[in-house]
Amino acid sequence: MSRRLPVAMAIGIGILVLLDRFITNLYLDALGMFFLDTAVILAAFALLVGFVNVFTVHVRKIRARRPGWPYSTILVCFSFSVFVIGWFGPSTPLLQQVFRSVQYPLQATVASLLIFFIASAAFRTLKVRNLESLFLVGVVVIVLLGEIPLSAQVTALKDWILSVPALAGVRGLILGVALGTAVTGLRVLMGIDRPYSK
Amino acid sequence: MQVIANILSESGIEPKAALLLAFLLIFVPALPYLRRRIIDGASPQLRPIPGFKALQQMTGQSMETGRPLHLSVGIQGVGNQNAAQTLAGLTTLEYLARETAVYGAPPIVTVADPTAFIVGQDVLRRAFEGRSKTGRFARDAVRMIAPDPVAYASGVMGILSREDVLANIMTGAFSAEYLLIGETGVRMGIHQVVGTGNPQALPFMLATADEVLIGEEMFAGGAYLAKLPTHIASLLIQDWMRLLIVLIIIAGIIWNTVF
Numbered sequence: 001m002s003r004r005l006p007v008a009m010a011i012g013i014g015i016l017v018l019l020d021r022f023i024t025n026l027y028l029d030a031l032g033m034f035f036l037d038t039a040v041i042l043a044a045f046a047l048l049v050g051f052v053n054v055f056t057v058h059v060r061k062i063r064a065r066r067p068g069w070p071y072s073t074i075l076v077c078f079s080f081s082v083f084v085i086g087w088f089g090p091s092t093p094l095l096q097q098v099f100r101s102v103q104y105p106l107q108a109t110v111a112s113l114l115i116f117f118i119a120s121a122a123f124r125t126l127k128v129r130n131l132e133s134l135f136l137v138g139v140v141v142i143v144l145l146g147e148i149p150l151s152a153q154v155t156a157l158k159d160w161i162l163s164v165p166a167l168a169g170v171r172g173l174i175l176g177v178a179l180g181t182a183v184t185g186l187r188v189l190m191g192i193d194r195p196y197s198k
Numbered sequence: 199m200q201v202i203a204n205i206l207s208e209s210g211i212e213p214k215a216a217l218l219l220a221f222l223l224i225f226v227p228a229l230p231y232l233r234r235r236i237i238d239g240a241s242p243q244l245r246p247i248p249g250f251k252a253l254q255q256m257t258g259q260s261m262e263t264g265r266p267l268h269l270s271v272g273i274q275g276v277g278n279q280n281a282a283q284t285l286a287g288l289t290t291l292e293y294l295a296r297e298t299a300v301y302g303a304p305p306i307v308t309v310a311d312p313t314a315f316i317v318g319q320d321v322l323r324r325a326f327e328g329r330s331k332t333g334r335f336a337r338d339a340v341r342m343i344a345p346d347p348v349a350y351a352s353g354v355m356g357i358l359s360r361e362d363v364l365a366n367i368m369t370g371a372f373s374a375e376y377l378l379i380g381e382t383g384v385r386m387g388i389h390q391v392v393g394t395g396n397p398q399a400l401p402f403m404l405a406t407a408d409e410v411l412i413g414e415e416m417f418a419g420g421a422y423l424a425k426l427p428t429h430i431a432s433l434l435i436q437d438w439m440r441l442l443i444v445l446i447i448i449a450g451i452i453w454n455t456v457f
Contacts, residue, residue: 022215030414039277046312050342053315057338068360110348114374117381121405124384169395176414177395179439181282182222183432184417188285192428 007191014189054079210361225435232431250422252391257294259289261302265364268306268357269294270379271318272370272394273347275311280371283395284314286416287370290323293423294367295325299334306357307340310350315342336387351375355382365389371414372399380406390395417443 013035020032039113058072085095128134139161145151146158236242260267271287274280294305307322309315319340326335343353355378358366366383372394383390384406392403393411394428403410411418416437420429 009355018297022212022219029361033391043277043313046316047345048312049316050309050312050345053338053340053342054344057341060338068356071356073436086342107346107348110352110378111375114377117377118402120381121377121402125405141246143210173395173397173400173413175440175443176436177283179443180286180395180417181279182439183225183229184282184285186222186429186435187432190229192233193285 007194010194011189018189051079051083125154221439225439228435228438229428229431232428232434236304236427236430238319242430244421244430244433245420246381247411247415247422249391249411250419251366251413252409253290253294253423256367256389256391257297260298260305260364263364264303265362266303266306267294267298268308268354268361268363268366269309270354270366270368270370271314272368272372273310273350273375274371275313276317277313280395283369283371283416284311286393286419287427288314288317288370288427289419290367290369290423291318292321293419295322296424299326299329299331302323304334304339305337306361308343308350308354308357309340310343310345310347312342312345314341325388347373347375348378351378354379358382358386358388363388365391365432368392368394369411369419370394371398372403373403374398377402377406383407 016028017032017035020028055076058076061072062069062076082095082098085092085098089095124138126133126140127139142154143158144162146155146161149155184193205431259265269287271291272280272284274284276284289323291305291307299305304322304326307318309318315327319337322340323332323335326332341353341357343350349385358361359382366379366388368379368390369392370391373396376392376394376399380390380392380402391409392407392408393416394400394403395413395416400410400412417436418429418433420426421433
């Protein structure tokens with residue numbers, strides 16, 4: 001019973017929500033919306049559990065003085081402070097100021113590292129070692145040159161590369177992922193695969 | 199298939215949705231049938247995927263050296279359209295956890311989404327219970343870093359830099375923030391096996407990782423690593439679906455060209 005109940009619930013609710021996606025029916029729509037709203041509430045509680053985990057992991061690290069424990073101290077202090085500030089609502093001026101002055105600049109700073117990492121990865125990757133890498137470097141050069149108003153032919157070739165072979169490859173990739181997603185969903189809906197229970 | 203689509207349309211289902219449902223319904227009986235055939239002894243030929251071979255080697259080295267592997271299941275959870283990619287990462291986690299439950303260090307698992315955290319902790323716990331090693335299960339083996347992708351990448355960069363991980367395994371939904379983690383792994387000289395279904399992140403993975411699971415290869419973990427009959431049957435179903443779609447596309451091209 002303890003094994004069958006979660007499986008039965010998962011299959012039943014999953015099929016209901018799936019049918020809601022395909023069939024237009026007033027009662028099915030209401031039921032589907034109810035389950036989706038329930039999932040959102042569960043996800044919010046999961047976020048709380050995750051927050052407790054963050055605290056636990058870093059407090060243990062501080063106690064054991066493992067490498068990087070000063071960073072964990074800063075993280076714990078700031079997390080707790082923002083938690084307390086945010087307790088009074090998401091639109092409080094102080095919380096908005098914290099996000100504007102701390103969160104967004106820090107996010108932008110770390111994200112800006114991407115440009116340097118892209119250059120570093122490109123420098124390491126674009127080396128002619130064999131025929132395949134020669135082909136890759138050639139295509140990269142054509143696409144880069146096609147972005148500047150150097151030659152109409154090069155720009156046309158660049159457009160063709162991006163809109164025909166590259167797009168075909170991406171579409172094939174997306175199709176494969178979609179099929180994998182569909183079959184994974186089928187496995188879970190049929191109760192054959194149970195990541196939530198054994 | 200058109201007959202099924204017509205029946206479904208008359209039931210109040212939209213035509214496009216009806217065709218999609220009909221396409222899926224064709225393969226519903228095939229899955230348990232193929233699963234039964236495989237359990238009874240059929241062994242379909244699977245092409246070798248270097249990424250999974252490397253993953254098995256890394257797992258063996260982790261057991262020998264006692265150094266943990268870092269595993270990420272992606273920046274998404276199990277409640278959105280990328281749930282399948284997260285489940286693929288959790289399948290890899292289950293394999294790693296089962297293998298290292300008895301010997302070696304348990305993997306360090308990082309997640310960005312709270313729903314993935316809950317399921318990941320459960321997968322890890324069940325893997326240890328399955329090997330009767332519940333005492334070795336530590337709750338903080340699964341770490342929730344941050345829901346924000348950039349913050350998550352920063353946290354993982356710190357883990358790769360400070361903790362003595364043997365290899366970095368990342369299978370799931372990722373985007374551009376992967377490059378921050380990938381470059382850190384390259385700088386630290388850590389072997390990396392990664393996979394995603396997002397075309398935006400794949401170029402970064404190919405530039406930084408030693409082995410890449412491209413797109414749907416990520417979903418084959420259960421078949422290659424744990425040899426699960428259900429997952430092997432799923433690969434066959436995917437091949438049949440792909441073949442059917444290709445035939446429909448070719449037929450459509452010929453139809454549009456000729457008529």
